[in-house]
Amino acid sequence: MFDTALTANDFLFLAKGAGMTIFVTVIAVFFGTVLGIIFGVIRYQIGPVWAAPITFVLDIFRSIPLLIQLVLAYAFLGTVLRLGLSGLTVACIVLTLYTSAYCAEIVRGGIEAVPLTLRRASRSLGMTWGQDMRNIVMPLATRVALPSWIGLALGVMKDSALVYVVQVTELLKSTQILITRLQEPLLLLMICGAFYFLISFPVARFGGYLEKRWSND
Amino acid sequence: MKTSVLTLAAVAATALTGPAFADKLDDIISSGTLRCAVVLDFPPMGSRDADNNPQGFDVDYCNDLAAALGVTAEVVETTFPERIPALVSGQVDVAVASTSDTLERAKTVGFTIPYYAFENAVTANEGVEMSTWEDLKGKTVGATAGTYEAIWLEGKVKEWGEGEFRPYQNQADVFLALSQGQLDATVSTVEVAEANVDSGNFPGIKIVDKAPMVPDYVALIALREDQGLINYMNLFINQQVRTGRYAELYAKWVGEGEPASLVIPGVYR
Numbered sequence: 357m358f359d360t361a362l363t364a365n366d367f368l369f370l371a372k373g374a375g376m377t378i379f380v381t382v383i384a385v386f387f388g389t390v391l392g393i394i395f396g397v398i399r400y401q402i403g404p405v406w407a408a409p410i411t412f413v414l415d416i417f418r419s420i421p422l423l424i425q426l427v428l429a430y431a432f433l434g435t436v437l438r439l440g441l442s443g444l445t446v447a448c449i450v451l452t453l454y455t456s457a458y459c460a461e462i463v464r465g466g467i468e469a470v471p472l473t474l475r476r477a478s479r480s481l482g483m484t485w486g487q488d489m490r491n492i493v494m495p496l497a498t499r500v501a502l503p504s505w506i507g508l509a510l511g512v513m514k515d516s517a518l519v520y521v522v523q524v525t526e527l528l529k530s531t532q533i534l535i536t537r538l539q540e541p542l543l544l545l546m547i548c549g550a551f552y553f554l555i556s557f558p559v560a561r562f563g564g565y566l567e568k569r570w571s572n573d
Numbered sequence: 574m575k576t577s578v579l580t581l582a583a584v585a586a587t588a589l590t591g592p593a594f595a596d597k598l599d600d601i602i603s604s605g606t607l608r609c610a611v612v613l614d615f616p617p618m619g620s621r622d623a624d625n626n627p628q629g630f631d632v633d634y635c636n637d638l639a640a641a642l643g644v645t646a647e648v649v650e651t652t653f654p655e656r657i658p659a660l661v662s663g664q665v666d667v668a669v670a671s672t673s674d675t676l677e678r679a680k681t682v683g684f685t686i687p688y689y690a691f692e693n694a695v696t697a698n699e700g701v702e703m704s705t706w707e708d709l710k711g712k713t714v715g716a717t718a719g720t721y722e723a724i725w726l727e728g729k730v731k732e733w734g735e736g737e738f739r740p741y742q743n744q745a746d747v748f749l750a751l752s753q754g755q756l757d758a759t760v761s762t763v764e765v766a767e768a769n770v771d772s773g774n775f776p777g778i779k780i781v782d783k784a785p786m787v788p789d790y791v792a793l794i795a796l797r798e799d800q801g802l803i804n805y806m807n808l809f810i811n812q813q814v815r816t817g818r819y820a821e822l823y824a825k826w827v828g829e830g831e832p833a834s835l836v837i838p839g840v841y842r
Contacts, residue, residue: 430664
């Protein structure tokens with residue numbers, strides 16, 4: 357089992373793939389969260405009827421498999437609009453919108469979890485809507501939403517494996533390239549799994565730590 | 574108001590007619606990149622080197638085509654079933670992927686003239702006296718059961734009425750049997766034969782002759798309507814053979830000997 361043709365060079369190749377996975381995930385989670393907060397707040401604020409168009413669009417991103425979204429977006433942006441975007445750009449755009457669709461739901465759920473009476477009390481004290489949102493809703497909603505958000509971030513990290521269809525060589529694709537060349541699938545998949553674990557474990561632990569710390573005050 | 578409508582109409586007209594005039598060939602040249610679909614788990618046509626960069630006959634062919642167009646090549650890895658979808662969905666401009674020019678596929682995509690042909694070779698044990706493929710007559714021969722070459726060999730043995738045919742489970746077993754002298758000769762594609770002789774895993778075997786089977790002609794593919802591009806690539810393939818680059822790539826990736834003739838006897842094109 358330890359008799360392998362894997363070289364240091366190949367490890368570097370896998371590490372590069374892991375770097376790409378992290379890059380795509382960080383971009384998607386960051387911008388997806390920003391957009392998700394905007395969409396979530398808007399949806400909550402204007403009520404379900406007026407928010408129906410936003411809800412509909414976000415539901416599209418949530419219900420169509422990511423793989424299909426990527427292929428269709430790449431074909432549409434490239435062949436129909438002829439924008440000449442790189443696969444990486446398309447991957448980041450699609451993954452960001454996909455993340456924002458889930459994040460909007462998490463944000464809405466978080467805001468709804470803040471008791472309405474508490475918000476009325478804050479407004480009665482003379483706080484503006486912005487002050488109420490920043491000082492009352494945000495701290496409470498963040499605590500409620502954090503576990504789901506960590507779950508979303510980890511999910512997006514693993515879903516990012518699908519961006520290989522738009523020619524982005526991330527961790528899983530690098531592993532497949534090595535499997536084709538070296539014919540050692542079990543060893544390589546174990547290494548790939550270990551890489552994924554190394555990336556997600558700290559994130560999960562950090563989430564757990566925050567949860568614990570915030571629950572005390 | 575009138576001017577803005579006119580401007581709008583002009584913009585709309587440019588938007589509509591723009592793509593129609595610039596054909597794919599212009600697009601490739603102006604974009605500066607040629608995106609080729611290449612199958613990279615099919616040595617010696619496509620594989621990856623120790624640094625995991627694409628290499629092989631098809632990769633070099635794509636680079637040559639890009640150089641001829643004065644653009645840079647971008648190799649896009651695809652699998653065999655993904656070649657045509659990648660082309661149709663606009664992920665690549667052409668496929669340099671050992672695609673057999675079947676009439677069925679030609680309904681979907683446009684083929685160039687053949688740029689390579691997979692021929693079959695007779696490989697024999699060194700202890701057996703053989704100089705041409707016809708010496709197979711009366712010998713103990715074998716091949717991987719169910720393959721094109723096995724069916725051909727078995728048919729020949731039956732036709733001659735002498736000798737023996739033995740089917741095997743896989744290619745490695747055939748060459749092992751050949752190396753150990755259980756078989757006198759076998760038939761396989763030239764590429765497989767060359768690779769097995771070169772590998773040194775099967776001592777005591779040699780390539781004797783090419784088998785007179787119809788070669789598997791493979792061509793470059795582009796979208797069916799991109800006639801300008803296909804026209805260019807036809808001339809490019811012609812030039813590759815004329816300048817000796819075809820033989821050079823054959824020697825580099827496949828092995829010694831004459832590369833397969835790309836001329837089909839008795840017919841135009």
